[in-house]
Amino acid sequence: IYSILATEDLKGYLLVEAPNRGAVEDLIRKTFKVKGIVPGESTIEELDHLLSPHKIIDSIDKGNIVELISGPFKGERARVMxxxxxxEEITLELIDAAVPIPVTVGVEQVKIISKSS
Known part of the structure; x- marks a missing residue:
């Protein structure tokens, strides 16, 4: 096995670079919770969008619903104000709070739950 790639864009899938299918089959026999193989080959051009970094801030818009994944409000859901x-900061309003208090956090502390329409 040369490399293994796991990305958020392909949840539930691993991309494996190997010399042949037999090497991949040996790997999944030894790996827990792997269900099977989706056979095929990909070019580096097809995977380029998965390999190049993109800023999270560009995908967050006013009105989106996010979940805080770190900090004192971890696990809380909030609306982007x-x-x-x-x-690279966003100001949020906690959804379940009794009093709407604006909270400013870094974009690395949130995960997008739903986009505003």
Whole structure:
């Protein structure tokens, strides 16, 4: 096995670089919770969008629903009120809070639950 790639864009799938299918079959026999193989080959051009970094801030818009994944409000859901692309911070309003208090956090502390329409 030369390399294994797991990305958020392909949840539930691993891309495996190997000299032949037999090497991949040996790997999955020894790996827990692997269900099978989707056979095929990919070119580096097809995988380029998975390998190149993209800024999270570009995918967050005002009105999106996010979940805080770190910090004192971990696990809370919130609505995006403002996006500061220069500082890479967003201002949120907690959904389940009794009093709406604006909270400003870094974009690395949230995960998008749903996009605003």
């Amino acid at each position: 403002r996006v500061d692309k220069h500082k």
